Amino acid sequence: MHIYKTHRFLKRAMAVISASVLIISTSVTAMAADSTYKFSDIDLEVTIPEELICFTRSTTNNNAYLDKIGVDDAASLRASMQAANVYLEAVNKDITYELVVSSQPASKELPDFNNTDSQQLNKLFNEYIERYKHIEADAFTEDITDSEITQHNGVYYFQTDITNISKTKVTVYSRKYYTVMQGNVYTFSIQSKTNQLDNTMTKQLTEIVQSAKYAPVSKSIFENNIVTELLSSIITLGLPIGALALIAYLLNRTKKKSAKQIAAEEKRLKENMRR
Numbered sequence: 507m508h509i510y511k512t513h514r515f516l517k518r519a520m521a522v523i524s525a526s527v528l529i530i531s532t533s534v535t536a537m538a539a540d541s542t543y544k545f546s547d548i549d550l551e552v553t554i555p556e557e558l559i560c561f562t563r564s565t566t567n568n569n570a571y572l573d574k575i576g577v578d579d580a581a582s583l584r585a586s587m588q589a590a591n592v593y594l595e596a597v598n599k600d601i602t603y604e605l606v607v608s609s610q611p612a613s614k615e616l617p618d619f620n621n622t623d624s625q626q627l628n629k630l631f632n633e634y635i636e637r638y639k640h641i642e643a644d645a646f647t648e649d650i651t652d653s654e655i656t657q658h659n660g661v662y663y664f665q666t667d668i669t670n671i672s673k674t675k676v677t678v679y680s681r682k683y684y685t686v687m688q689g690n691v692y693t694f695s696i697q698s699k700t701n702q703l704d705n706t707m708t709k710q711l712t713e714i715v716q717s718a719k720y721a722p723v724s725k726s727i728f729e730n731n732i733v734t735e736l737l738s739s740i741i742t743l744g745l746p747i748g749a750l751a752l753i754a755y756l757l758n759r760t761k762k763k764s765a766k767q768i769a770a771e772e773k774r775l776k777e778n779m780r781r
Contacts, residue, residue, distance in 0.1 A: 541554045547593075548690050549721060553717035554605075555710050559574070562594050563587050565583060603696060605694070616630075620687065634664055635666070638650060650666050658718075661720070663685045683695070694718070696711040
């Protein structure tokens, strides 16, 4: 009888824990599914297609996809992103291509593209293409194969298609959008190591560029690495501890009830014997 009741309480405890896990998992998934990213350092907001796996400078070790990109520690990923002026990196599930959003302060000689006339913009474009049309380095050669000035949501971009061939004969195909806004250089790029870029890849990149909003962004606590690591620890460690505490509480409560029931039964038996 008492064993049955204890078992029933344990079942109830596990049901409560399962419900808690489901609620928290749903919340985490909803957060992960939110494809809008804001960066206060560069006053930029972008929307990323939900099927892509994203990494930012706030990525923590709790991210289950770190091993997919060959990273063991989130701190090293954040450091490499900062060193390369990268704010967001997104990959597809098969890791056959990646998208990168990067930015850095523009030199004083570079005016905002939207504050220049067409003649000056064309001059800047020609200088840009001349500078990067062919790069020969120790480890690779790189060539611009196509280029044009495009406009998305009223913002001008230098769009280039690039082929990079390493000395080991590995070919990387990429497309890049380059603009100067708010005194910053912004670059949106996609690259594939498996084959040439297809329409799906280039469409995703264009959609990200079209989603870009260049406006003041308020600083968020989630951009702080310490805060994000702390929240990550709370989710990964706090939930099991809370579950164990709940089980212990219910077991203790069950024991107390059982003891009271035993005492009550003994009292009834004694009263019956006296009769």
